[in-house]
Amino acid sequence: MATAEPAFAPDLKAEADALFARKRLVNFGVPAAILAYFVYVFFAFDIIGLAERARMDNAAILVSDAYSYKTHVTHDNRNGGLTFAVEGENKGTYPEGMVPDFVTMAGENRAEIALPRGHEAVIDGSTLVFTVPDYGDVTVTVDGRDIVLDVPGGTTPDWISASGARVDIRTDGGRAIVTRARTEVYRYAFGWELFWFTLDSPFYGRSLPELVSLAVSGPRLVEGKSNVAAMAHDFWNNAMWRHKDVMWAIFETILMAFLGTMGAALVALPLAFVAARNFNRLGSVRFAVRRVFDFVRGVDGLIWTIILSRAFGPGPMTGALAILITDTGSFGKMFSEALENVDDKQIEGVQSTGAKPMQRYRFGVIPQVTPIFLSQILYYLESNTRSATVIGAITGGGIGLLLTQAIITQKDWEEVSYYIVLIVLMVMFMDWLSGVLRRRLIAGGGTH
Amino acid sequence: MADLSLGTVQDTADIRANYMAMARTKRMYGGIMLVVFVALMVSGFMLADSRNAGGFWDGILNIFQFPGEVLAEASEKAALIPALMVRFLPSLIETLNIAAASTLLGAMAAILLSLLSTRGLARFPRLIGVFRRFMDILRAIPEIVIALVLIFILGGGPVPAMIAIALHTAGALGKLFSEVNENASLKPVEGLASVGASWSQRMWLGVIPQVAPNYLSYALLRFEINIRASAILGFVGSGGIGYDLKNAFSWGQGRYDEVAAIFLLLFLTIVFFDQLSSHYRNKLVGRV
Numbered sequence A: 001m002a003t004a005e006p007a008f009a010p011d012l013k014a015e016a017d018a019l020f021a022r023k024r025l026v027n028f029g030v031p032a033a034i035l036a037y038f039v040y041v042f043f044a045f046d047i048i049g050l051a052e053r054a055r056m057d058n059a060a061i062l063v064s065d066a067y068s069y070k071t072h073v074t075h076d077n078r079n080g081g082l083t084f085a086v087e088g089e090n091k092g093t094y095p096e097g098m099v100p101d102f103v104t105m106a107g108e109n110r111a112e113i114a115l116p117r118g119h120e121a122v123i124d125g126s127t128l129v130f131t132v133p134d135y136g137d138v139t140v141t142v143d144g145r146d147i148v149l150d151v152p153g154g155t156t157p158d159w160i161s162a163s164g165a166r167v168d169i170r171t172d173g174g175r176a177i178v179t180r181a182r183t184e185v186y187r188y189a190f191g192w193e194l195f196w197f198t199l200d201s202p203f204y205g206r207s208l209p210e211l212v213s214l215a216v217s218g219p220r221l222v223e224g225k226s227n228v229a230a231m232a233h234d235f236w237n238n239a240m241w242r243h244k245d246v247m248w249a250i251f252e253t254i255l256m257a258f259l260g261t262m263g264a265a266l267v268a269l270p271l272a273f274v275a276a277r278n279f280n281r282l283g284s285v286r287f288a289v290r291r292v293f294d295f296v297r298g299v300d301g302l303i304w305t306i307i308l309s310r311a312f313g314p315g316p317m318t319g320a321l322a323i324l325i326t327d328t329g330s331f332g333k334m335f336s337e338a339l340e341n342v343d344d345k346q347i348e349g350v351q352s353t354g355a356k357p358m359q360r361y362r363f364g365v366i367p368q369v370t371p372i373f374l375s376q377i378l379y380y381l382e383s384n385t386r387s388a389t390v391i392g393a394i395t396g397g398g399i400g401l402l403l404t405q406a407i408i409t410q411k412d413w414e415e416v417s418y419y420i421v422l423i424v425l426m427v428m429f430m431d432w433l434s435g436v437l438r439r440r441l442i443a444g445g446g447t448h
Numbered sequence B: 001m002a003d004l005s006l007g008t009v010q011d012t013a014d015i016r017a018n019y020m021a022m023a024r025t026k027r028m029y030g031g032i033m034l035v036v037f038v039a040l041m042v043s044g045f046m047l048a049d050s051r052n053a054g055g056f057w058d059g060i061l062n063i064f065q066f067p068g069e070v071l072a073e074a075s076e077k078a079a080l081i082p083a084l085m086v087r088f089l090p091s092l093i094e095t096l097n098i099a100a101a102s103t104l105l106g107a108m109a110a111i112l113l114s115l116l117s118t119r120g121l122a123r124f125p126r127l128i129g130v131f132r133r134f135m136d137i138l139r140a141i142p143e144i145v146i147a148l149v150l151i152f153i154l155g156g157g158p159v160p161a162m163i164a165i166a167l168h169t170a171g172a173l174g175k176l177f178s179e180v181n182e183n184a185s186l187k188p189v190e191g192l193a194s195v196g197a198s199w200s201q202r203m204w205l206g207v208i209p210q211v212a213p214n215y216l217s218y219a220l221l222r223f224e225i226n227i228r229a230s231a232i233l234g235f236v237g238s239g240g241i242g243y244d245l246k247n248a249f250s251w252g253q254g255r256y257d258e259v260a261a262i263f264l265l266l267f268l269t270i271v272f273f274d275q276l277s278s279h280y281r282n283k284l285v286g287r288v
Helices: A009-044 A047-053 A056-067 A208-216 A227-236 A243-275 A283-312 A316-340 A344-352 A357-395 A398-409 A413-441 B009-051 B056-062 B065-076 B078-087 B089-116 B125-140 B143-154 B158-182 B187-194 B199-235 B241-251 B256-287
Strands: A068-076 A082-086 A103-105 A110-114 A120-124 A127-132 A136-143 A146-150 A160-162 A166-171 A174-179 A182-190
Touching: A009 B089, A056 A068, A056 A413, A056 B143, A068 A110, A068 A120, A120 A182, A127 A166, A127 A174, A127 A182, A136 A166, A136 A174, A146 A160, A146 A166, A208 A227, A227 A243, A243 A283, A243 A316, A243 A357, A243 A398, A243 A413, A243 B009, A283 A316, A283 A357, A283 B056, A283 B065, A283 B199, A283 B241, A283 B256, A316 A357, A316 B009, A316 B056, A344 A357, A357 A398, A357 A413, A357 B143, A357 B199, A398 A413, A398 B143, A413 B125, A413 B143, B065 B078, B065 B256, B078 B089, B078 B256, B089 B125, B089 B158, B089 B199, B089 B241, B089 B256, B125 B158, B143 B158, B143 B199, B158 B199, B187 B199, B199 B241, B199 B256, B241 B256
Parallel strands: none
Antiparallel strands: A068 A082, A068 A182, A103 A110, A110 A120, A120 A127, A127 A136, A136 A146, A160 A166, A166 A174, A174 A182
């Protein structure tokens, strides 16, 4: 460059002007283009219509349900009788003779329910008296085919929706619904009820110190079993939260990712040698194998999952195979690129000692590519844990299936949030594990 | 080096024995690892096989049955396929729009997050850890989780998928971007600081121009990944070509020509963007 002729000043100026003009265009053009695209998307996705369709009440239910639970107190208006059930579910029903601590029983069909913020509800047969502080008593009576609502002022406030067949009272202290069939009072409380033990377990409702002392010593609550074993059994078989099934599902998801990733690596490894220029002189074979890689990658995990779920049915095997097939393409491509970049000097060095071809591969090539391969495999193992969740949702296996099932019911949001927490922990665990293995297996760290 | 002259035959034999012992332990560890790995694979395979609805060995024989049915029906109605592909084009464009909009939104969030979590550039150095953990969490939540929850609130359509993918993209790209930022030269930043530039001016004029090609290269790769993700999210009820595929697929026989058309459309799109993004990435990284 030292001999380059000095450019004439007007040339330089013209060049600089052109450069500035281009930069100015890019600086304003790119943001303008992005903005224009967002405007297009705004209308293409019908954001205005979406704002109308959005169900913010659903969002409120979701959020409140995720961290709280409700206990239903139900009076059967046809046959009489009171039942208490967590979330109104069969599995959460209080057994005969057991009453939640916020309920005072006064007679066969009379229950006084203490609600938060000074609210109170009294169910007496088919009559409900709902007391709201600073307002008064709302009385709802089911009388044959009619439901009679009686409010203090005479005008129904907007937090009560009433018709001939149904009265719905919503306050910040609780909720009550009266129909001809039943009178129900919901009491909301913070937390995930029955997470540890269900109501039929002798350990239900005990505090942590109590449980610890029971575990260490103390009388056996279940015949023929130590307290620790009984606790573990009751927790593991919790019918409400199904810890056993959930843990199996998490395990299945990890299994899918593991089998799929490792299987793909095993299949891709020999194929990568065939596809690498410096290990295979046959151009046509190389070309064919590369197109196979491109094809399985291009078909995409979604389509493979659909095809495989037809052949294998729902379950972890289908997911593992879908991951295996898709990633064979990715690994094959990456491995063959890594193989093409190996340093020939090491191979020559090994060859100069009289090594046979197999030994040349073993001592000349493998040590060079192992760190690269391992780090790619481990990276994929982590990302496939996430894919396995998604594939599980499509084909029906693992935690993905449980999650979609819980979301479809549209009421078990506490379970949904439990699964989400578990999924995030699972992915973070796999991220951590793959990081640890990468550092351990790839000696000295910074080889890659 | 002085020992060399004193070295005796005994010494070399010792060294040799030591070396062989070391090689033996290394080989033994390798062997144990291999055995453990094979055992894990085999037991994992058997377990997955037993927990699957259909067994592996039954399934492997039927693996071509479904593609065969689809191909048979598609070849019967081969003349209709191009028309069907045109019919599904709007859904495909919706899928691509979901991917593009979420990549753009995610990348913009990622730029901000990555600048806030890079040592030396961060606006609030004390909060670097907070932003990093935040990105970890964004990355760890699979898109489908957010999409399904948002579908419940917002109803079906492209927006839940867009938000879900954008959040994940912000986390994934944020990490890659902050690795790029760490290699950026601080001199332009210091120069700008010395003339009194604010933090956003320092970042916009001092850092972004240095790292833009790498950002763009990662964002292109992400765009390609997001096309696949948006097709999958469509399948669970969030609009786009995946939703059409699910409908055609659950209809079963009689609509397999539609399934074939969508498969083909999706395949061509993915291959096209795969080639496009790898072409431009090579160009961008070559320029750096």
